[in-house]
Amino acid sequence: MLVKTYGSAVYGVNALTITIEVNISAGTKYYMVGLPDNAVKESLQRVASAINVSGFRMPKQKIVVNLAPADMKKEGSSYDLPIAIGILAASGQIPADELEDYFIMGELSLDGSIQPIKGALPIAIQAQQDGFKGFILPKQNVREAAIVNDLVAYGVENLAQVVAFFNKSEALEQVKVNTKEEFLKNINNYEHDFADVKGQENIKRALEIAAAGGHNVILIGPPGAGKTMLAKRLPTILPPLNLNEALETTKIHSVAGKLAASDALMTSRPYRSPHHTISDVALVGGGMNPQPGEISLAHNGVLFLDELPEFKRTVLEVMRQPLEDRKVAISRARFSVEYPASFMLVASMNPCPCGFYNHPEKDCVCAPGVVQKYLSKISGPLLDRIDLHVEVTPVDFTELASTTETERSNHIRDRVIKAREIQDLRFADREDLHCNAQMSPKMVRKVCQISEAGTHLLKTAMERLGLSARAYDRILKVARTIADLSSSENIELEHLAESINYRSLDRDGWAG
Template structure:
């Protein structure tokens, strides 16, 4: 007798349906599991046997062959426990149903029959719906995550006996429903960081507003204690709220990585990732024998903050160059190749010198030219070219620190950012993978960022005197377009160009040799 049910396996942030086929015939009792299972899948038979016995069911006796198709695709993880158990119950006649071939089933089994959560449920639910499946059975903890996807009936259970009861009488169970709008509202009420807590630093807050409005990468240079980290952590509070599509895309990555917070079905706030400077190349961009997303992908649709940028290994920074440019990370291994999205805002900070103070060659107690060169050589010119705004952060004065007057709240800044983003949304409507000014390619920026004669002369003088690269030239054009969008100006004027040029301070002579 043959029984078949669908499961799924993740490849990158997408999923692929897996057919679990179980055949039982007479002969010497033997259990075969084929179809390129990994060790976790191969060990499933002992878990399943114990779970069945502790759920008042029997492990069938006979010659049993379980095939995971397609056979050439590696199968990983413990999500195959429950679908294999269901097919075993079906071939042995302990359950009878004709609904298995329209149902996706997944879950890990504990020895007592309880269902344990698995990773990657959201992309699996999307794939099941797209392939026309009607029902989906998942562990209770994964239920809300799967139910976010419209168009498929999700049933969430805590124990194998509940799954057996559902298979005997499906009509007596109601599918799980979740309120996505409520999820967005709840997370919006949990915001505790706010720009109103920042005293002074008006020029820095203005630059971060420009950065948020256009999705630009930014680096802050200033001495310790000047508020660089404090302001970076508040940057997500002025970014536009996630759309549902962005939230689903972001949740897929966190789900596949197994980092979706307990009790949360959807990532509704823009991610903020801040890896330590000892992070490895693989941890930063992703990889491993089984390719997993790195920090740059975990920050997709959000902010990746690299504090003390020169302390990061140069090799780790260099492998980020292409993902920053392309908005995705491609990881190739002998067994598979996967791609993870990495459309982020890079925010970096650094001290102006190894001693932490602004560099002064005449200061005998400061850093020597050789020390400065070693310190700054960790950041390559091509890496710096990919950062649109360079901001000098000065120490806050006592009067500003002791002032009782609060700064402008994040909500007010966010309103201006959203208005600027709305202009960009209309501008790039119909253009794939371009949502803000920072994502324009060279051809688009030259076409959209047109300058008047005064602006051209100002930019020419800056390029000549500072010796900027072609990429830096494009960055200035994009930033000036964003500044104009913040002012709701259709044309880029000379004052917009002047402000954008001010944000290229690291291109000045004496910084990178």
């Protein structure tokens, strides 16, 4: 008897419907076809044990399982459950008349219990698009799938529950998630707050500008100056995710298997902080079965690279294209996948190996030329993609011990949101532009026009400070963001002057 069940394979952040065809006939062997990987081929032992332990009969006949389309590689253990249900239906132990209405996915343990899968959200979206009535999946993943409208999501714990459902001897409880309520519930729920930071008002101002314009930023300062503490609080002043951004971000984390069972939707901007020993594949994504890397997991959020010069140069260089394109394409011989990677890069570094170059109190003990050699670990093209260079100095004891309450993140965020609203109107006719940092050189000339006095100030600054040509566009972009924060239609002299101060690493002789 031939029976069909339905599941899905995830490629990138999208899913493809897979038909699991099971045919039982006279014979004794078990065949798995349709380009399965080893995890899929090994399903026979898991499926047979789960069926027997759950009190059902594993047929002692010829069983052929085909995963269609047969020319696409099937990977992972999530096909166990649809294969088991197909075998039980093909052997007449459950009716097959309703199988065509449901997507079924899940990994089986030997005792029949069902383990979680990856990519539940994109699979649920595909099921809804293909007109399926419902989705039966592990209980741990059901909240992800339940946020998809017009799709009934059933969370199950073991094989016996699924069999009882199709035999109509036991009903499954539909899991419902109010997407809007879930989205609004934790939208402002952050563990950190800028009110925790004593002093460093100039650094807070720089991060406010970075958040308002979507600019990449590098913090340069000695150990213990507060670079990491400040970076951790940057997501708290970014505008809240909108629903589309939340869904897109959740899909990536669902594919990577990073969502907790209690999470249905990611409502706060991600913050990723990989260690400097990370490989280039782990950063941008890849592997035999391409998975999203840290830059994609930071999509719509912040990627923080602490101790930037300690990262391998090859790791840093692979970020150059994603920083420009806001996506990363991973190609293999038979297919390619594309992951979104629109993130804010925040990097921190010591000014020299000993950490005390330009320190107001401690002397640098590095040999001549060592500081320049240390900074040269960061390539010019990568530095070219960082708009703000911010020098962080240590906080003195008076500020540290002060009991005066400092400005909270939500107040700073209000100003950032107003600045972003101005940019939304400015780029309303451009779907590829969302903030000032994403402007092309042509767009900069159009949007960032300055007065004759401003041109003279910028010319003087570039000549006296020895700023490189690459600093020109960056200064104008940042000045435009500062003007937006001030609700100013034009870029004034004070906006330009402040912007010029954020190009420390472009100055001739900065590193001695």
